[in-house]
Amino acid sequence: MSFEWYTEFVDLSYEPEENEIICVFRVEPDGISMEEAAGRVASESSVGTWTTLAKLPERIKRLMAKVFEIDGNVVKIAYPLDLFEEGSIPQLLSSVAGNVFGMKALKNLRLEDIEFPAEYCKHFSGPLLGIEGVRKLFGVYDRPLTATVPKPKVGFDADEYADIAYQGWSGGIDFIKDDENLTSQPFVRFEKRLEKVMKAREKAEKETGEKKVYLANVTAVGKEMLRRAKLVADYGNEYVMVDILTAGFSAVQMLREECEDLGLGIHAHRAMHAAFTRNPKHGISLDVLVKISRLAGVDNFHVGTGVGKMEGSKDMVKRLADICRREWYVKPVFPVSSGGLHPGLVPDIVQLFGKDVIIQAGGGVHGHPDGTHAGAKALRQAIDAVIKGISLDEHAKKHAELARALEKWGYTRPK
Numbered sequence: 001m002s003f004e005w006y007t008e009f010v011d012l013s014y015e016p017e018e019n020e021i022i023c024v025f026r027v028e029p030d031g032i033s034m035e036e037a038a039g040r041v042a043s044e045s046s047v048g049t050w051t052t053l054a055k056l057p058e059r060i061k062r063l064m065a066k067v068f069e070i071d072g073n074v075v076k077i078a079y080p081l082d083l084f085e086e087g088s089i090p091q092l093l094s095s096v097a098g099n100v101f102g103m104k105a106l107k108n109l110r111l112e113d114i115e116f117p118a119e120y121c122k123h124f125s126g127p128l129l130g131i132e133g134v135r136k137l138f139g140v141y142d143r144p145l146t147a148t149v150p151k152p153k154v155g156f157d158a159d160e161y162a163d164i165a166y167q168g169w170s171g172g173i174d175f176i177k178d179d180e181n182l183t184s185q186p187f188v189r190f191e192k193r194l195e196k197v198m199k200a201r202e203k204a205e206k207e208t209g210e211k212k213v214y215l216a217n218v219t220a221v222g223k224e225m226l227r228r229a230k231l232v233a234d235y236g237n238e239y240v241m242v243d244i245l246t247a248g249f250s251a252v253q254m255l256r257e258e259c260e261d262l263g264l265g266i267h268a269h270r271a272m273h274a275a276f277t278r279n280p281k282h283g284i285s286l287d288v289l290v291k292i293s294r295l296a297g298v299d300n301f302h303v304g305t306g307v308g309k310m311e312g313s314k315d316m317v318k319r320l321a322d323i324c325r326r327e328w329y330v331k332p333v334f335p336v337s338s339g340g341l342h343p344g345l346v347p348d349i350v351q352l353f354g355k356d357v358i359i360q361a362g363g364g365v366h367g368h369p370d371g372t373h374a375g376a377k378a379l380r381q382a383i384d385a386v387i388k389g390i391s392l393d394e395h396a397k398k399h400a401e402l403a404r405a406l407e408k409w410g411y412t413r414p415k
């Protein structure tokens, strides 16, 4: 049986309209022509099914997605805006990143990019704070911000955790962040941790005269997440953190709505992304993930390091940082560079990102030979050196904590 009718979704002379969504796919057909494969993607992601239908009303024909460019394996498809519900990332993904990934007729399929028209973007709130708002919150404009994740990543009780948070903050760190798998386990319930950490913050702020913020991981099931966010705001903290992929975009958008009322920023952790971003032939690119997260309204987003422990080239990290920060329909997002960082890598990170980046180090702070407080100081000293244009080796001559960090890690790029 022939399925050639799929090519009805291909029109290489078509010029997309201004208010259509354009998706760029990399398509690897399995024993069929590229044209048919591309048509199948357009069909399944818009109005089609596996067979012809007796009658397709004109009104519905107008909703057919159109393949308008095929260049080698790269296929561009235009989607009429009426295919999409306003302001819904889950519905967008169910359409253009849904069934298509499992089609037998394709060996591989990767969604590389999406271009959104203004008409679509206007239904999204975007970040509440954005880079400007986050800078205002800290009153810090002239250097990268810093964050640390207490390590070991889980297991501390509330007192131990708050003590580590205090040591990090008092050593000069701006954000203390819960790790992605730390929520409300039996060894440290969320409420208790929040209570103790907020006391630690008060002490650290008084002692340092600097603003300190807790990225409290509110990732939870349904309404519980909102309850935790409310509790965070009740304590006077300004931010929450959420695992955007394991929680899902419905949860992220719901949280964003709640955070509008509560006045909270959102730190997005991307844990699990590599399950669908890492294979260059199949899945969804991080570029797409950053764009939809920015629309959904997170304020901070993990983009990688290029030099640390997570996979991802410098070029890719730079491109993602650009997608976070460039002029767009919604406020810019603060890129977070995290995963295997330590003071010796700060020059690379600043060279890659400039100063609008949150440099986050877990092991690279808490693994300092003299402990968390010294580790925090070393990270800030490394940043000060880079901002002043002094080499780390030179700065370390007068800064003992940085010297000790360099003794342990030097300039190594962890694997």
Ligand SMILES: O=C(O)[C@H](O)COP(=O)(O)O
Pocket: 149, 151, 179, 180, 302, 309, 338, 339, 340, 341, 360, 361, 362, 363, 364
């Ligand atoms: O969630 C993260 O990004 C990591 O916990 C960072 O930890 P690391 O600096 O120890 O790799």
Ligand SMILES: [Mg+2]
Pocket: 149, 153, 179, 180
């Ligand atoms: Mg982590």
